[in-house]
Amino acid sequence: DAGVIQSPRHEVTEMGQEVTLRCKPISGHDYLFWYRQTMMRGLELLIYFNNNVPIDDSGMPEDRFSAKMPNASFSTLKIQPSEPRDSAVYFCASRVAQGTQYFGPGTRLLVL
Amino acid sequence: DAKTTQPPSMDCAEGRAANLPCNHSTISGNEYVYWYRQIHSQGPQYIIHGLKNNETNEMASLIITEDRKSSTLILPHATLRDTAVYYCIVRENNNDMRFGAGTRLTVKP
Numbered sequence: 001d002a003g004v005i006q007s008p009r010h011e012v013t014e015m016g017q018e019v020t021l022r023c024k025p026i027s028g029h030d031y032l033f034w035y036r037q038t039m040m041r042g043l044e045l046l047i048y049f050n051n052n053v054p055i056d057d058s059g060m061p062e063d064r065f066s067a068k069m070p071n072a073s074f075s076t077l078k079i080q081p082s083e084p085r086d087s088a089v090y091f092c093a094s095r096v097a098q099g100t101q102y103f104g105p106g107t108r109l110l111v112l
Numbered sequence: 113d114a115k116t117t118q119p120p121s122m123d124c125a126e127g128r129a130a131n132l133p134c135n136h137s138t139i140s141g142n143e144y145v146y147w148y149r150q151i152h153s154q155g156p157q158y159i160i161h162g163l164k165n166n167e168t169n170e171m172a173s174l175i176i177t178e179d180r181k182s183s184t185l186i187l188p189h190a191t192l193r194d195t196a197v198y199y200c201i202v203r204e205n206n207n208d209m210r211f212g213a214g215t216r217l218t219v220k221p
Contacts, residue, residue: 042211042212106155
């Protein structure tokens with residue numbers, strides 16, 4: 001298996017633009033997680049899904065952030081409008097129930 | 113709310129064993145101890161996990177105290193490539209995984 005796949009790997013955008021980050025979990029995994037990592041706040045859990053249903057979105061910073069999982073093999077994290085303070089590395093992870101969690105390589109986002 | 117406490121940094125000589133401690137005094141009976149590491153902003157990498165018994169795999173050993181309030185990750189022969197941030201996390205199996213600040217391990221030649 002290719003592991004968790006994220007795209008793009010790097011994104012540079014201007015303040016106010018919409019940003020969409022994408023994640024393909026490992027096939028067969030029914031849990032999917034979105035994390036954000038910054039120097040100041042470390043690795044934060046934003047939201048996670050089970051069987052495509054959002055379970056806990058309490059980590060989503062504000063209404064500008066939204067996440068969807070339209071099917072078992074694809075999820076998006078959208079920021080609209082983006083702000084410079086959203087600059088971070090965003091990681092996606094997946095696992096099966098009671099299984100080990102595997103992380104993708106991350107998307108490095110820079111908002112100018 | 114960090115459920116674990118780890119030293120912020122440690123050094124280890126190349127070729128020697130690296131012993132990374134973790135305190136989890138409020139761990140509940142259903143919670144596992146997981147260890148991950150992150151090398152220079154790559155995605156966190158799974159190392160090992162355990163519930164009560166000590167565990168060993170090709171990467172490391174995990175020693176959990178009998179009262180389960182603390183554990184130690186052992187890298188038996190540290191190399192320069194083991195320089196990373198090591199995270200200790202406690203988690204019930206169907207719950208989410210939340211990371212603390214971890215321990216920055218520097219392996220020195």
